Amino acid sequence: MAHYSYVDENLVGMDQRMQDLDRSLEIGLSDIRMIGIKGMGGIGKTTLARAMFDKISIKFEGKSFVENVKEKTSKFGLEKLQEQVLRDVLKDKCISVQGVHDGRKLMRKRLRGTKVLVVLDDVDREGQLEELAGDPSWFKSGSRIIITTRDEQVLNIYTEKWIHDVNLLSTEEAIHLFSRHAFRKNIPTQEYENQSREAVRYAAGLPLSIRVLGSLLRDKKNF
Numbered sequence: 001m002a003h004y005s006y007v008d009e010n011l012v013g014m015d016q017r018m019q020d021l022d023r024s025l026e027i028g029l030s031d032i033r034m035i036g037i038k039g040m041g042g043i044g045k046t047t048l049a050r051a052m053f054d055k056i057s058i059k060f061e062g063k064s065f066v067e068n069v070k071e072k073t074s075k076f077g078l079e080k081l082q083e084q085v086l087r088d089v090l091k092d093k094c095i096s097v098q099g100v101h102d103g104r105k106l107m108r109k110r111l112r113g114t115k116v117l118v119v120l121d122d123v124d125r126e127g128q129l130e131e132l133a134g135d136p137s138w139f140k141s142g143s144r145i146i147i148t149t150r151d152e153q154v155l156n157i158y159t160e161k162w163i164h165d166v167n168l169l170s171t172e173e174a175i176h177l178f179s180r181h182a183f184r185k186n187i188p189t190q191e192y193e194n195q196s197r198e199a200v201r202y203a204a205g206l207p208l209s210i211r212v213l214g215s216l217l218r219d220k221k222n223f
Helices: 014-025 045-059 069-076 078-090 100-110 126-133 152-157 171-183 190-203 207-222
Strands: 002-005 033-038 062-066 116-120 144-149 162-167
Touching: 014 033, 014 045, 014 162, 033 045, 033 152, 045 062, 045 116, 045 144, 062 078, 069 078, 069 126, 078 100, 078 116, 078 126, 100 126, 116 126, 126 144, 126 152, 144 152, 171 190, 171 207, 190 207
Parallel strands: 002 162, 033 144, 033 162, 062 116, 116 144
Antiparallel strands: none
């Protein structure tokens, strides 16, 4: 199991974390892999998945990035997300899914011949995975399915899977991230050094909180 923390692409350390995930993906191999990126809300799972998707999607025959699965399932139903995956991968905006059962049949039938990269972002129930990527056999050899989630248990539908924990930022990484958003550089300005360290301690290594606090300080300075 790989362990890494997330920092902005412009900060030292992101390359290494991308390399760690890349090694687990092993795109050159012909197996089909279901890879979970797990961690608390705001820790950077989606951003890491998006960065990897943008980097490697050119190596696949079809691709789809489904954002906010939890929210969109509640608003639109799983059949609309099945429809999105099919339309994205097959590059056919005319595909229509009439219910979840129909969607499963279409995905099994039409995706089997395509090497795909699919990201399912913010999955919180096993049922969502069962309808969107229920079995590796739905996809062609070499496919990679990446799932971001706060709950590792949702990945239990797969007998074989790879899990990545996204850890909190170290103090040094947190200072860098905060400074990027507050001062547009890697270290705090001298007059705000104490405030910066207090803000980083308060955020407790959570990237989303660090970015918000950094932006608030920048706005305060500008005002």
